[in-house]
Amino acid sequence: EGASxxxxxxxxxxxxxxxxxxxxxxxxxxxxxxxLALLLLAAVVEGASGEDSGKIDLTKLSAEQLRRLxxxxxxxEGHLTRSYKQLQAASNGFFEAKQAVRAVKPESLGAPVLVPxxxxxxxxxxxxxxxxxxxxxxxxxxxxxxxxxxEEYFQRKVEYVGKSMKRVEGSILDKRKGLDVVSQCLQxxxxxxxxxxxxxxx
Numbered sequence: 001e002g003a004s005x006x007x008x009x010x011x012x013x014x015x016x017x018x019x020x021x022x023x024x025x026x027x028x029x030x031x032x033x034x035x036l037a038l039l040l041l042a043a044v045v046e047g048a049s050g051e052d053s054g055k056i057d058l059t060k061l062s063a064e065q066l067r068r069l070x071x072x073x074x075x076x077e078g079h080l081t082r083s084y085k086q087l088q089a090a091s092n093g094f095f096e097a098k099q100a101v102r103a104v105k106p107e108s109l110g111a112p113v114l115v116p117x118x119x120x121x122x123x124x125x126x127x128x129x130x131x132x133x134x135x136x137x138x139x140x141x142x143x144x145x146x147x148x149x150x151e152e153y154f155q156r157k158v159e160y161v162g163k164s165m166k167r168v169e170g171s172i173l174d175k176r177k178g179l180d181v182v183s184q185c186l187q188x189x190x191x192x193x194x195x196x197x198x199x200x201x202x
Contacts, residue, residue, distance in 0.1 A: 058185045063193060066186040070179060077175035084168045091161040098154035101147055106130050 058066070109130040114122040133150050134142040145153065 058182065059189075061185075061189070063186060063189045066182055066189055070182045070186060073175055073178050073182060077172060077179065080168055080172045080175060084165060084172060087161055087165045087168060091158055091165065094154045094157040094161065098151055098158065101133060101150045101154065104130055104133065104147055 061069070104127070107130075108127050111127045113125050113127050115125040116122050132144055132146050135145050135150050135153055137143050
């Protein structure tokens, strides 16, 4: 008997739709038991196999389980979206740094500059070299590089962060698709429960 007390969703809501959430990675919500942990590792797309695998699909979950699953996927999507924005800010920073290095010319020697002491504090200074720069490599460390090396360094960073952004973006899209699927399954489950309650009361 399924988690919903044995009642299946209406045939107009195909199991294939609900099982489409199989690709979502979720943590097991507290108080739900092992059902959800198994769900997304072993959801069944109806008709995909001639064998009865005995695995669980979304059509077997109760409305409460579907609500919790929807909430969890939503939280994960929110976390990924925040991570994407952080990566985007980092990418923009590396790109701007590369452009700043490109702007250094021989005639820039002695030009007035603002030197960052912290992220919010700058002091006035003068450009002491027009062919070498100090590159912030993180955790408070700086490395001296010539202009070509510095530009190549920032370009590598832009490309690396760009690849990470693509991966995160793909995960965000998967989560959003999962949210849509679970929402549809939840609506169908609530309708099925309502009709079943009517039938039992009538």
